[in-house]
Amino acid sequence: MINFGSRNLSLLLISFLLASIVAVRWVDKVRWWAGKDEMAGRACSSARPTSPLKEFISAASPVNKPAQECPDYFKWIHEDLRPWKETGITREMVEKARPTANFRLVVIGGRAYVETFSRSFQTRDVFTQWGILQLLRRFPGRVPDLELLFDCNDSPAIPQPLNSSAAQPAALFHYCGSDSTADIVFPDWSFWGWPEVNVRSWGQLAIEMKAANQRKRWRDREPYAFWKGNPWVDQGRQDLLRCNVTDKKDWNARLYVQDWVAESKAGFKGSNLAGQCTHQYKIYIDGRTWSVSRKYILACDSPVLVVEPRYYDFFSRGLSPLTHFWPVRADDKCPAIKYAVDWGRCHQTEVQEIGKKGSTFMFEEVSMDQVYNYMLYSLTEYARLLKFKPVVPAAAVELTRVGLMSSADELSRKFMLDSEETSSTVVASPCSLPPPMKPEEIKLLLAERVNTTRLVEHWEKLHFEETT
Structure with a gap:
């Protein structure tokens, strides 16, 4: 997304809404979607004009993105952490997520430690931890000291605050999110393998x-x-x-x-x-x-x-x-x-x-290069918000290659070896994290998606009205 000025963004938003209305009316007149004649098997023309709404969206997209800048979806890292932007993250906020978390991850001095609360379904926790270990190998010395809780279950667990005056939510990392939850979204275990269903x-x-x-x-x-x-x-x-x-x-x-x-x-x-x-x-x-x-x-x-x-999910x-x-x-x-x-x-x-x-x-x-970049920035931005010093719990064990592989079965070990980072994959620097989106940018982005989806529904409705 382009970083427009507030006035320009407001004008663009108004123009977008007007363009959406014009697009629907234009479609109604020109009827470029597949009409009843085409659906009856008559000749179709693939040279018909594309949607004016789609053209509008394309025109509003970045055209001169720097080669080393991360993909646009990295901007959601800032949004996932926005609930704690003003207050920071206290130990109490982390511990509030304890009832649903599977493990605690602590990184100190580039070494990782895990305190297990409960095992996850299949090997989700193991391959998530394997992925974090590969991140540390890929970016040695780049992951800051931190302490977090991770939930490996299906459903996001942290409710989104109802209003700005509500207490800050618990801080919990998870594989997915929704409009009504505040879980911090992170790449899932399957990027490193899912041995139970033979997915590499x-x-x-x-x-x-x-x-x-x-x-x-x-x-x-x-x-x-x-x-x-x-x-x-x-x-x-x-x-x-x-x-x-x-x-x-x-x-x-x-x-x-x-x-x-x-x-x-x-x-x-x-x-x-x-x-x-x-x-x-x-x-x-x-x-x-x-x-x-x-x-x-x-x-x-x-x-x-x-x-x-x-x-x-994250992407x-x-x-x-x-x-x-x-x-x-x-x-x-x-x-x-x-x-x-x-x-x-x-x-x-x-x-x-x-x-x-x-x-x-x-x-x-969403190449593995970008998956690791996303992990690095998600953890780095999270660590900036911590208001307490991470400590290694007495019940934690160090996360090591030997430890993870020794407790894995033959297929899991094979998947680990196949996804292992080596000295040849260590990189000097990741892509450049884009800045946070302004509220106007988020509204425009969401409006684009909603209006495009509604336009497709409009085409469907008109088509079925013609064919029934």
Whole structure:
């Protein structure tokens, strides 16, 4: 986001809102979306003009970003820590998060110590700690002294203060957040591997998925929206299954239930993520909360139909509708999915661009280099706010390579070795952290996303009015 002056930002916001209204009215007149004639199988024109709203958003995006500046989503580090900006973080604020935390992390003099409160589900805690150990190896001497609590469960646990006069929330690190919570969002364990489901580190998978994208071009893929996962963790996913093809109705979706028990017995032969870039469209939908599958789904060069998410992880706040993904309404998924795929068939140039931008975002802006950069700045900015001196608890143990690997099984050790940082990956300096966003910038950014999503819903409504 560009750092505009307050007056210019206000004018831009007003212009944006006006442009949104004009865009909707213009669409209503010109009807450039796929209308009933096109849906009936008549010739589609992929040369039709793109949305004026999308052009407006593109015009407002940074065009001369410094090469060494971190991706824009790094700005959310400041926002995650904003509740404590004025007061700092006291030991009491940290200890308030103790009931839900799995472990305490202490870094002193570049060495890490962990006090375990409770083991997490599977090896989430182990691979999160492995990732922190790799961070210390990648940036020796750069991680400041700190003390924090970490929650490895699915759901964010810290309620957002209701107003500015409310007490500061507990300080707790977690894998995801929501509009109603104040957890400090941090990269999840799967970036270093998830042995229980045979998912390798993101560094390895990214290479494999790039190669898979080259082997099977978008035009040669199945012309449907693909999803495969566990539907029993959330009602929204169970509802998604209604959109599967039947002998009576085809919503342009091909949906599959992932049975992890059966997959484990079969050696995970049917769950190779790099082998799932076989459809022209992919679907992302939250699980119990966020899903680690988001990065793998976005990496396929196929436009991703994102069912309105309730949760975000550390990088997803950098994604924009109609730029990196196609938004899908949560309350009426099936028609929205059908419309998106039908629209894409008539606008293949545009949807391929969305797919390519989504995968480019994952490969470049969420590379392991950037994951480590994000971790470093998140911890550094957090440490600046501490109002107490970190100490190593009596029950803590030092976090070491030997200690983590000695207690791991064979597959976990393999994943650790595959994702290990070596002397050749030590870097002199990370990317440059962008400054905090001003309130006006945040409002403009959120308005862009809302208005773009509403515009897609407007296209859907007009299309269904014409075809019914």
